[in-house]
């Protein structure tokens with residue numbers, strides 16, 4: 001049975017294991033075609049968020065700020081917001097502008113929905129959909145911000161459909177551009193029509209071409225967003241998502257689009273569940289090619305099973321991701337010793353319990369935690385593997401525990417957007433990465449260790 | 458907006474150099490809403506100045522984001538404590554915003570002290586704290602009394618100005634730490650070195666020169682400094698200041714509080730480094746020091762001149778665009794490029810002042826575009842117009858350069874190679890060579 005804990009110090013967060021709401025919301029808009037984000041608040045938040053996203057994806061990230069100053073803070077920022085919208089429209093002429101708030105804007109009581117409506121700016125900027133999403137950073141982490149934005153966007157476009165279509169919605173989180181390309185490949189193998197939302201496969205991993213345009217190509221289109229309410233079903237990688245935040249649930253409740261909530265398709269079981277869902281929705285067989293890939297994955301799992309059993313992992317990050325990664329670890333005999341998230345609420349313990357007790361694992365589950373707490377337990381529990389984003393590099397450096405990277409942000413390695421983690425093929429690559437890390441670690445110290453332990457003259 | 462793609466409100470921040478016209482450019486104003494400024498905020502500026510103090514706890518009072526995004530993003534090195542590399546936050550939540558965060562802050566300070574026993578805690582007030590009206594002065598004062606350590610408030614709500622105001626807030630905290638008046642004796646012949654954050658060991662490099670010259674370096678502000686070394690700083694005979702943007706203010710304050718005269722130097726590039734070292738030697742006026750300095754310069758020049766010449770042959774003729782934080786860095790970069798046979802055709806800063814822009818104008822050729830607080834759109838436009846093929850900038854500018862197929866020089870606080878002194882000049886030339894002469898450019902055309 002897992003033990004649940006919070007962070008060590010009550011009033012002090014030491015080395016945060018989370019970010020704030022507008023970050024998540026900005027990431028959501030990155031997957032909407034021809035969209036821009038304007039963050040209502042002072043300049044810093046927006047610049048920091050841009051910087052964080054840019055270093056992870058190595059792509060130009062333009063996020064505007066309403067640059068609130070002392071005056072705006074005291075007398076209200078409506079004028080700044082309206083001018084900001086006009087300027088963004090003038091430079092970028094986007095089709096969509098997501099307007100987010102910050103702690104500052106919310107604290108001084110800015111009602112962005114009201115400002116946008118009352119100022120008439122929306123009708124002035126014809127052809128641009130302005131979507132307000134209140135995201136006070138103090139209210140929740142980027143995980144919530146992401147889903148709040150998804151839901152707002154879906155709701156903005158959803159209308160009672162005249163006719164039902166034959167496509168499915170796939171609502172995703174925590175995926176890389178390469179993952180989304182793999183997702184498309186899988187869906188094409190099933191020969192089904194789909195809307196992936198949000199789709200960052202091109203927007204955050206654009207090919208080099210001559211004559212760079214400040215506008216990125218790709219992303220979920222407006223017409224795709226509009227037809228979401230007409231879909232035959234939604235598959236949402238939102239196993240951990242609180243019900244109130246789920247865009248899939250919204251579509252189900254409002255437009256009777258059945259929701260299949262799935263964990264991220266990482267690991268054998270995770271991928272199985274996803275493929276089974278598609279298969280069930282369309283009453284179609286799982287394509288031969290995918291069955292073969294599954295066989296290859298099994299073959300590889302046997303190859304590396306003993307090596308993996310020596311793994312004692314610390315898994316941290318967003319709830320959705322750590323759930324999926326924990327399952328992949330459990331399937332392969334890598335013990336999840338610490339499972340941690342900086343986010344406040346999630347039903348992680350209950351969800352994992354069955355798998356955990358099957359193999360008699362008793363991980364420590366940390367919620368609303370910081371890296372200081374993770375570090376302490378990682379050492380105490382003699383773990384030998386960290387799985388999560390770059391922020392674990394501190395523990396890696398200090399405690400010499402190797403780090404396998406997944407999640408956001410990754411800015412101490414290159415190529416985060418090209419990593420593939422999902423489906424049988426992605427999961428297998430990821431598993432190999434983990435196994436090889438364990439092998440390297442073992443071999444590195446092997447000769448010295450044996451010499452020191454057993455050699456006598 | 459006009460056809461040339463510039464926002465009306467941005468025009469006064471852009472200047473094309475034509476020789477006779479004196480400089481008129483707006484600077485030190487608020488960023489234009491919606492224009493995607495590359496600037497950060499007051500808090501960021503304060504953090505730049507104070508972060509390198511190694512044995513301090515840097516406690517960010519506010520919601521989590523501000524602390525999360527600035528955790529260990531600067532490459533200041535420490536010879537001792539690593540405490541400064543952690544990110545501490547009060548992680549304010551909804552209820553704290555409603556009921557105030559003072560209690561939480563007080564408890565956070567107590568917890569931090571119990572766990573880490575620092576001698577000094579800097580408490581950064583971020584935007585929200587500035588609005589909900591927490592009296593952080595009072596909380597800090599109480600904590601000082603209770604714990605017997607220094608707990609210093611840093612007033613840095615992001616909206617209350619720009620990065621420059623943040624530098625000032627940081628400097629004020631240092632002054633508070635050092636005390637208001639001089640109560641200790643001057644150490645003859647000793648100097649402080651202000652405005653080096655020991656990124657990639659830069660302060661250590663300068664210190665090695667000063668050692669060889671026989672100059673006693675008391676304290677670096679703030680690279681690799683700590684509580685004890687900061688308390689020593691008022692005893693110096695002379696302050697030398699680099700990075701004028703952030704530290705001249707502190708130098709002036711130290712002059713009036715402790716009667717320490719100051720002078721400005723720059724260690725970016727060979728020429729500036731030579732001038733700086735001679736200046737320091739002459740200011741101290743000791744003939745032995747002057748002699749040793751000349752010997753050092755001679756030795757270093759023979760070491761670097763030939764190497765730089767070789768680099769120059771490989772990189773000359775390119776055209777550079779520069780977009781960096783402060784004016785002082787921009788100026789030094791123009792000179793360094795000049796020495797490598799590279800003209801600067803576009804140049805901008807986030808926080809340069811009138812004087813610096815005037816200097817920039819005098820150093821660049823006719824037709825050069827000068828920008829204050831620019832954005833990606835303008836950068837792209839002018840780089841293409843002016844035919845720049847290399848950009849110097851921070852991490853946010855890098856992907857833009859690469860998408861445009863331009864070479865890029867990293868000039869940020871994370872870099873892993875020093876740009877100061879003779880070593881720095883070579884690193885710079887090497888980096889220019891690494892990027893402009895990469896085979897990759899042959900394949901994109």
Ligand code: SF4
Nearest residue numbers: 044045498523584615
């Ligand atoms: S909240 Fe204020 S202090 Fe914090 S990052 Fe944003 S602008 Fe800067």
Ligand code: SF4
Nearest residue numbers: 020045103137522523
């Ligand atoms: S937590 Fe609030 S104030 Fe800080 S960066 Fe996020 S939105 Fe801005």
